[in-house]
Amino acid sequence: MTRRDEDRRVWPPAPVPAWQDFRAGQGQGPDTLPLPLTTEPPPPPPDPRGHWFLLGVGLVLVATALLLNGYTTDVVGETHPAPAAADTAPPSPALREARQGEAVLNTAGPLPVSAGPSARTIALTFDDGPDPEWTPQVLDVLRKYRAKATFFVVGAKVAAHPELARRIVAEGHELGNHTYSHADLSQVPGWRLRLELSLTQRALAGATDLHTTLARPPYSSTPEAISTPQWESIRAAGTQGYVVVLTDLDTKDWSRPGAAKIAAAAIPPRNRGAIVMMHDSGGDRRQTVEAVELVLKELVPKGYKAVTVSQAVGLPSAHQPADTAGRFIGSVLNLAQRAAEAFAGALSWVLFAAGALTLGRLLFFAVLAWMHAARNRGGKRRKGRAPAWPAPPPVTVIVPAYNEEAGIQATVRSLAETAYPGEVEILVVDDGSTDRTTELAGALGHANVRVIRRPNGGKPAALNTGISQAAHELIIMVDGDTVFEPATIGHLVRQLADPAVGAVSGNTKVGNRGGMVGRWQHIEYVIGFNLDRRAFELLDCMATVPGAIGAFRRSALLALGGVSSDTLAEDTDLTMALCRSGWRVVYEEKALAWTEAPGSLGQLWRQRYRWCYGTLQAMWKHRRAVLERGPFGRRCLGYLAMFQVLLPLLAPVVDLMAVYSTVLGDPLPVVAVWAGFVVVQALTGWYALRLDGEPASALWVLPLQQFVYRQLMYLVVIQSVATALLGVRLRWHTLRREGTFGGPGGAAEPDARREYAGMTGPARP
Structure with a gap:
């Protein structure tokens, strides 16, 4: 089965521009290359701002409707008859x-x-x-x-x-x-x-x-x-x-x-x-x-x-x-x-439905995750025993990099010193970096590392360059701020022994979880990402193989025309295209990759804004999947539309209702509902952490997550939806790297895996 013809692309679209590559230890390349001058596209328009005003007006209208309804029902400004008492003052x-x-x-x-x-x-x-x-x-x-x-x-x-x-x-x-x-x-x-x-x-x-x-x-x-x-x-x-x-x-x-x-x-x-x-x-x-x-x-x-x-x-x-x-x-x-009465009544039902859906999703996905874990413990795939390679196949690892000098050496070192027994080719594609990324990537002296320089064209272009230069059928894509454990490549390759599997999602971990923002992301990665992917595999609706760690078949990628640059979420776009083409996409929990997450709320906003906007683009691009045979389109797009778009858009109203009920009504029901959801989330989180071999002590930040992190996430969705509806082309937001796994000069230990494994307790084998 293949995707519809209108979604096909010619591969490669054009000859790859001039680049310089060299084997590590065979000489240093020049800092600058005589690349041909290109006409820079005009800068994109700024992000839309008017929608914040509209959001404010909308919340004011909602608050006005609630206050009016509360006033008419004697909730706002409620009065009761004065208690009978002796009127001691002499009457006038x-x-x-x-x-x-x-x-x-x-x-x-x-x-x-x-x-x-x-x-x-x-x-x-x-x-x-x-x-x-x-x-x-x-x-x-x-x-x-x-x-x-x-x-x-x-x-x-x-x-x-x-x-x-x-x-x-x-x-x-x-x-x-x-x-x-x-x-x-x-x-x-x-x-x-x-x-x-x-x-x-x-x-x-x-x-x-x-x-x-x-x-x-x-x-x-x-x-x-x-x-x-x-x-x-x-x-x-x-x-x-x-x-x-x-x-x-x-x-x-x-x-x-x-x-x-x-x-x-x-x-x-x-x-x-x-x-x-x-x-x-x-x-x-x-x-x-x-x-x-x-x-x-x-x-x-x-x-x-x-x-x-x-x-x-x-x-x-x-x-x-x-x-x-x-x-x-x-x-x-x-x-x-x-109108206020009708709105308040409808809103109550909507909020009830949203709460029931959210609670049902948590419980349902926890059950599916248990089924996934139980099946993997038995070493079985869906039909019979999991197939195995007769011998370790060769693998090409592609590392797209742009200004990654803070962590590129830790990334390359973790890949080059892998425990995988087969041949591993490592391609670091420097996408026009202006720092020392190329020099540092090639300075480690590993013979199987090749650095390719190309003019800046974006991450999809860098990945496509790596795909075109790859020597092997099995390809692993790794971000330039990510570090693999020694056994990770082997776990990824093991899943590709099944000829029906076209891609494998690894288990992404947050390495810099020292601050509150890092801890929140750690909880989100374990509960919201890795737990969900277990369920997505069983439901055949995997939405994303993350750019930080994913394995693919080169032939499948070439058949799709490579990695598309149509969206800012190239990993989601690529995963959806693979699923529509009939390939199975699975999740490998033991394939651990440690990534550097944004260290501040501003950096987090920029990352999630791009992710969310790119996901909306991918959903729109693959909207025809809903009408195609197979469950992927309806399950995947339906899930994303409900839980990653619609419910976050309702979240400000939920918070407004909670404040309204707490301040002007009886706060006990609101506190009870909130506490109930936190307990359910904590239990789900405990199970997710247990599956990932993580300590449950991280859950202490979960209640605090409801007061800052959650609001940031739904504001990201609102910003993304407004940007998409206004037809504004979002700019790529570059994140500042802190060098969590060791900066230039080998600040990390020789075996970087030990450093980050020590942050979270014992790593899984």
């Missing part, structure tokens, strides 16, 4: 007058003016609605007895169910203001009180084109029960132009004592009139609905009139038409609240 004359007056209060003047219903007049009032389940049932009972009532509505519920507010008005009932979020007005500052009342008016204007002049503070009751703080809030509402409605008969239906007791509490004694308080929302209101019918069934035949509050006390209609601006602002508010 105005409060004393209010306590002795009727239930309807006008507090605009220095002393309140009150009014109450006339005899045989009952004003049924319903608080806390409208509710999509109970308000329609209450309205049906009222219509049955041709009764009218007043509904003191919560603004947030009006915004959520505007059709119920319109039905209330259309059937001749009255609306009153019961605040926007059911806040206890006696416990909030003045600006919050004004906001609560104003927002409710906006919601009513958007839903019904009306305003109301009636208001009832939540948690209020009869005039005699007014406390000093409640009186201050009642007076503040009065200064806003509201007539405050308390109650004569509080049925306390919220306690659900039974429909008969609620009805008994709602019937005025001795044919008097009364304002009756009930609730059409806030829980199961089945008893309230039954009680309303019992009350009307008893009072209507006795000549009682069931009317609105305004009608009961002889006031003009409480409904006032809203102006155009008020209706527009109200409509926007109601739409924004419903």
